[in-house]
Amino acid sequence: MDINPLVILLAAIFTNNILLVYFLGMCSYLSVSREITSSIGLGMAVFFVLTFTSGINYLIYHYILIPLDLVYLQYIIFIIVIAAFVQLTEIVIERFSPVLYYTLGIFLPLITVNCAILGVSLFMVIRQYSFIQSVAYGAGSGLGWLVAILALAGIRSRLKDKYLPRGMNNAAISLIITGIMALAFIGFSGVAIIQ
Amino acid sequence: MKQTPEEKKIQERLQPGVITLDGFLGKDKRHYHEIITEDLEKLKKLNITREEIADRLQYFTDLALMNNDEEEIIDYIYRVRYITERGKIVSPFMDKGLIAKGQITLENITNGFKICWTPLNISMIRNHGFFEGKGASHRLEPETLIKAIF
Amino acid sequence: MIVVIINNVIILAGIGGFLALLLVLADFFLANYGDCQIDINDKRQFTVKGGNSLLNSLAENDVFIPSACGGRGTCGLCKVTVKEGGGPLLPTEKPYLDAEEIEKGVRLSCQVKVKKDIFITIPEALFSIRKFKGIVDNIIDYTYDTKGIIITLQDPAKIDFQAGQYIQLQSRKYPRSKQIVSRAYSMANSPDRNNIIELIIRKVPDGIMTTFTHEYMKEGDQILLTGPYGEFFIRDTEADMIFVAGGSGMAPFKGILEDLSAKDTKRHIVYFFGARTEKDLFLVNEMKEYEKKMKDFTFIPVLSQPDEDTDWDGPTGYIPPLLDKYVRDPKNTEGYLCGSPALIASTEKKMKELGIDKIYYDSFG
Numbered sequence: 001m002d003i004n005p006l007v008i009l010l011a012a013i014f015t016n017n018i019l020l021v022y023f024l025g026m027c028s029y030l031s032v033s034r035e036i037t038s039s040i041g042l043g044m045a046v047f048f049v050l051t052f053t054s055g056i057n058y059l060i061y062h063y064i065l066i067p068l069d070l071v072y073l074q075y076i077i078f079i080i081v082i083a084a085f086v087q088l089t090e091i092v093i094e095r096f097s098p099v100l101y102y103t104l105g106i107f108l109p110l111i112t113v114n115c116a117i118l119g120v121s122l123f124m125v126i127r128q129y130s131f132i133q134s135v136a137y138g139a140g141s142g143l144g145w146l147v148a149i150l151a152l153a154g155i156r157s158r159l160k161d162k163y164l165p166r167g168m169n170n171a172a173i174s175l176i177i178t179g180i181m182a183l184a185f186i187g188f189s190g191v192a193i194i195q
Numbered sequence: 196m197k198q199t200p201e202e203k204k205i206q207e208r209l210q211p212g213v214i215t216l217d218g219f220l221g222k223d224k225r226h227y228h229e230i231i232t233e234d235l236e237k238l239k240k241l242n243i244t245r246e247e248i249a250d251r252l253q254y255f256t257d258l259a260l261m262n263n264d265e266e267e268i269i270d271y272i273y274r275v276r277y278i279t280e281r282g283k284i285v286s287p288f289m290d291k292g293l294i295a296k297g298q299i300t301l302e303n304i305t306n307g308f309k310i311c312w313t314p315l316n317i318s319m320i321r322n323h324g325f326f327e328g329k330g331a332s333h334r335l336e337p338e339t340l341i342k343a344i345f
Numbered sequence: 346m347i348v349v350i351i352n353n354v355i356i357l358a359g360i361g362g363f364l365a366l367l368l369v370l371a372d373f374f375l376a377n378y379g380d381c382q383i384d385i386n387d388k389r390q391f392t393v394k395g396g397n398s399l400l401n402s403l404a405e406n407d408v409f410i411p412s413a414c415g416g417r418g419t420c421g422l423c424k425v426t427v428k429e430g431g432g433p434l435l436p437t438e439k440p441y442l443d444a445e446e447i448e449k450g451v452r453l454s455c456q457v458k459v460k461k462d463i464f465i466t467i468p469e470a471l472f473s474i475r476k477f478k479g480i481v482d483n484i485i486d487y488t489y490d491t492k493g494i495i496i497t498l499q500d501p502a503k504i505d506f507q508a509g510q511y512i513q514l515q516s517r518k519y520p521r522s523k524q525i526v527s528r529a530y531s532m533a534n535s536p537d538r539n540n541i542i543e544l545i546i547r548k549v550p551d552g553i554m555t556t557f558t559h560e561y562m563k564e565g566d567q568i569l570l571t572g573p574y575g576e577f578f579i580r581d582t583e584a585d586m587i588f589v590a591g592g593s594g595m596a597p598f599k600g601i602l603e604d605l606s607a608k609d610t611k612r613h614i615v616y617f618f619g620a621r622t623e624k625d626l627f628l629v630n631e632m633k634e635y636e637k638k639m640k641d642f643t644f645i646p647v648l649s650q651p652d653e654d655t656d657w658d659g660p661t662g663y664i665p666p667l668l669d670k671y672v673r674d675p676k677n678t679e680g681y682l683c684g685s686p687a688l689i690a691s692t693e694k695k696m697k698e699l700g701i702d703k704i705y706y707d708s709f710g
Contacts, residue, residue, distance in 0.1 A: 060360070070356055077360055084364035088371055095375040098458070102435050106201075163239055169232050212522040216551045261694065263619075263663045264687045265649065279686040280549050281593065282528060289419040291440045295686060296549075332551065 005136035012140025015189045019148040020182040025116030039153035042107040047142030054138025057121040208287035223328030237337040249321035274302040308343035399454040409474040416455035423454045430463030487627035490548040508604040509597040512572030516557040528554040533596040535603035545596035577707045588616040591684035665695035675700030682706040
């Protein structure tokens with residue numbers, strides 16, 4: 001396929017938003033969006049991990065798994081790579097920027113279990129993207145996830161002191177808001193980018 | 196429900212035997228977020244903020260401190276006694292600093308309502324809107340509390 | 346078929362192993378801080394393995410920085426001044442430091458990680474704090490809620506302290522208490538008897554530690570504690586002294602009087618002990634002995650609510666109003682207070698009104 005990587009990136013943020021259109025990566029999105037600062041931290045970390053793991057997984061898939069006819073191992077291999085990469089990222093950040101490490105706190109290891117990360121790698125395989133396209137897709141999905149969580153965090157911070165019917169707090173209202181945002185984002189799929 | 200590790204730690208610290216022997220949750224099986232949310236609704240209905248409640252409780256606490264652990268009548272209608280205790284404890288919400296111990300009991304002579312609280316209660320109400328779980332030894336029901344101290 | 350299985354296993358193991366190796370290398374080169382030196386007050390140096398918190402690294406070398414939360418970053422007591430080598434200030438420390446402290450380089454030692462050579466300053470007094478192992482030798486019932494506890498020290502076998510200082514006692518887990526806590530108690534023995542620690546502990550309702558000491562601790566049990574701490578000791582002057590205590594506040598004065606009596610002090614001392622009823626008084630005979638032995642010591646128990654059917658002929662009511670009569674020269678008087686926060690608050694207020702400005706009490710109570 002010959003789609004411009006930049007188009008893939010933009011599409012991943014808006015029309016193919018991994019969170020609002022494909023509903024992947026919901027759990028940490030729902031619980032962390034309580035605060036704006038932590039949402040920014042987590043969103044940036046997810047963006048970073050997505051960009052790199054989609055590239056690394058592409059290389060492993062095309063240069064190890066396919067030649068050796070072990071394509072079905074992709075699920076296990078991708079998860080192992082994601083877990084190791086997140087761990088590596090933690091070590092590097094702790095060494096070179098302890099302030100950032102403490103600000104992100106527990107969110108760093110939490111990224112491993114974010115299903116959006118695995119989802120992006122698998123989608124990249126299904127859609128048969130090239131290396132550049134894969135990296136662009138990863139970066140775009142990361143940015144899209146960041147935009148989504150920031151939007152929800154902003155809305156929730158406005159709702160903090162407002163009255164809500166009993167039982168609607170936390171998860172319930174977040175899901176409803178997410179649904180409404182998803183409706184808005186799906187509207188983007190009518191947008192065509194003319195090259 | 197999913198909790199961050201910090202929330203898990205706080206929930207643990209509210210259990211009996213961790214910071215105080217009786218803990219802060221009483222018979223309440225709910226998560227502290229739910230307790231706070233329900234009480235917040237009650238405060239809204241009563242048209243009062245948690246800062247106002249905390250300030251009022253602090254007012255009685257400060258006056259009663261000077262009375263040698265004995266009972267006194269404040270403002271003609273409040274029978275207040277602060278039994279102080281030595282030592283300080285940390286807040287289960289991991290707020291900074293150490294908080295005094297002891298117990299303050301108040302009886303509103305005009306309507307007979309009685310409540311009791313600790314300096315830690317004031318800090319938890321002011322900073323988190325936490326009035327302790329139902330059945331806890333220092334549970335403060337917002338409705339009873341308002342009738343007693345205002 | 347076999348070939349496929351072997352292929353799978355090799356590739357999986359290979360990739361997994363490669364990633365693990367990568368992480369081990371990263372950990373070794375990036376997270377390994379090697380040996381670091383901690384320099385304290387330009388006087389003492391320790392070499393420690395880098396990567397641990399400053400608090401723990403110091404504790405491993407028997408330098409105990411006070412902490413009430415076990416190094417979790419919530420009590421703010423473990424402050425030390427870091428001259429250099431502490432790295433950037435972390436967001437977890439900021440809530441506990443004011444602008445002046447930050448400028449001086451004050452940090453929370455439980456949050457500072459030792460990654461390179463680090464130079465710190467701490468108060469001299471902290472050097473003499475040790476961890477002790479002891480055996481509960483004797484538990485005495487003074488009143489219905491107050492017990493005296495004598496602990497024989499084993500390791501180290503002696504403690505070096507000033508009369509009036511306190512130790513931090515460690516509880517053990519018991520059915521209702523899932524965590525070990527530590528609480529401060531003043532020492533009731535004089536520094537001459539330095540192979541024991543004597544405590545006076547009053548039961549507090551809902552108290553984790555006092556439920557342990559009053560219901561679960563037995564003679565013969567092993568017990569852990571650290572100390573000595575505190576600035577509550579007699580100042581070396583010739584000024585008059587007024588002691589004011591209530592309940593377990595008797596403890597430091599017991600040790601102080603034992604010490605002053607042995608030193609044959611000539612200072613003018615008046616000791617007010619406040620309680621509700623006669624049932625709350627204890628060690629009265631010992632105090633009367635000191636009145637006979639010492640040159641100028643008067644013991645005045647004050648009851649706020651004596652039982653009607655006893656023949657109490659001592660002062661009744663509260664201590665602050667009585668101070669007027671017994672203060673000779675406020676400018677040459679030192680006040681020492683130990684008891685409930687209410688007693689300390691009302692007594693301090695009265696002493697200041699009388700013109701006494703040298704007033705001492707422990708901050709933990």
